Amino acid sequence: MTGRLRQSTGRAMAVFSRICGYVTGSLIVLSAALITYEVIWRYFLTDPHTWSLELNVFLLIGATFLASSFTQLERAHVGTEVLDLILPKRWIPWRILFGDILSCAVCLFIAVSVSLYGHQAWSEGWTTDSTWGPSLWIPFALIAAGMWLTVLQFLVQIVDAFIRLHNPTAEKQS
Numbered sequence: 001m002t003g004r005l006r007q008s009t010g011r012a013m014a015v016f017s018r019i020c021g022y023v024t025g026s027l028i029v030l031s032a033a034l035i036t037y038e039v040i041w042r043y044f045l046t047d048p049h050t051w052s053l054e055l056n057v058f059l060l061i062g063a064t065f066l067a068s069s070f071t072q073l074e075r076a077h078v079g080t081e082v083l084d085l086i087l088p089k090r091w092i093p094w095r096i097l098f099g100d101i102l103s104c105a106v107c108l109f110i111a112v113s114v115s116l117y118g119h120q121a122w123s124e125g126w127t128t129d130s131t132w133g134p135s136l137w138i139p140f141a142l143i144a145a146g147m148w149l150t151v152l153q154f155l156v157q158i159v160d161a162f163i164r165l166h167n168p169t170a171e172k173q174s
Contacts (some may be wrong), residue, residue, distance in 0.1 A: 006163075009157045014073055017153055020146075021070030025065040031056050051132040061139045065146025068107075069153040097161040104154035111147035118144050 037072030038052040084092050120126075128134040 006159060010160065013069075013152055013156045014021065016074040017069040020066045020149060024063045024067040024070065027059045027066070031059040032061070034059070050130055051134075054128060054130055054132060054134060056057040057135060058134070058139050058142070062146075065143045066149070068094045068146050069149035072150055072153045072157070093161065093165055097158065097165065100158050100161065102153055104151055107147050107154065112146055113153055114140055114143040114147060 033057055034052055038056075039048060042048050084096055087095060118137050121135070121140050122137040127133040128136060
């Protein structure tokens with residue numbers, strides 16, 4: 001039963017991380033379109049918008065941090081694979097597990113810190129200094145959401161790694 005629950009959780013997290021990857025791609029396309037719009041508007045109408053740059057910053061913050069769980073799912077980040085060249089083969093799964101645990105701890109620290117900071121921004125009504133003045137809880141919420149999703153993705157991978165290291169045949173039985 002717990003094996004099925006673990007597999008279901010892993011699949012659900014993988015689907016959610018992939019959705020975040022698609023959302024991230026959409027945010028980048030939207031940001032590129034808004035930047036193009038702003039450049040054209042400035043050039044032909046010589047009338048800059050106060051909101052465009054800040055909105056693009058918010059979109060790119062969201063894209064960066066929401067993509068982190070998808071990036072971790074695909075293990076597409078910069079890693080320590082160079083160690084695989086000098087470590088014995090049997091140590092490689094332990095290196096990956098150790099790196100995942102350390103990375104998860106860092107992401108957890110960031111997630112908690114930014115969540116607290118975002119709550120403070122929300123409760124105290126912090127806004128940017130621009131004339132548009134959007135609320136600062138928005139980028140903090142995007143960063144926190146991305147980091148929490150990444151922590152969850154790490155936890156799924158850490159549990160899977162522990163199970164594979166403890167019972168190498170568990171992977172083949174699934």
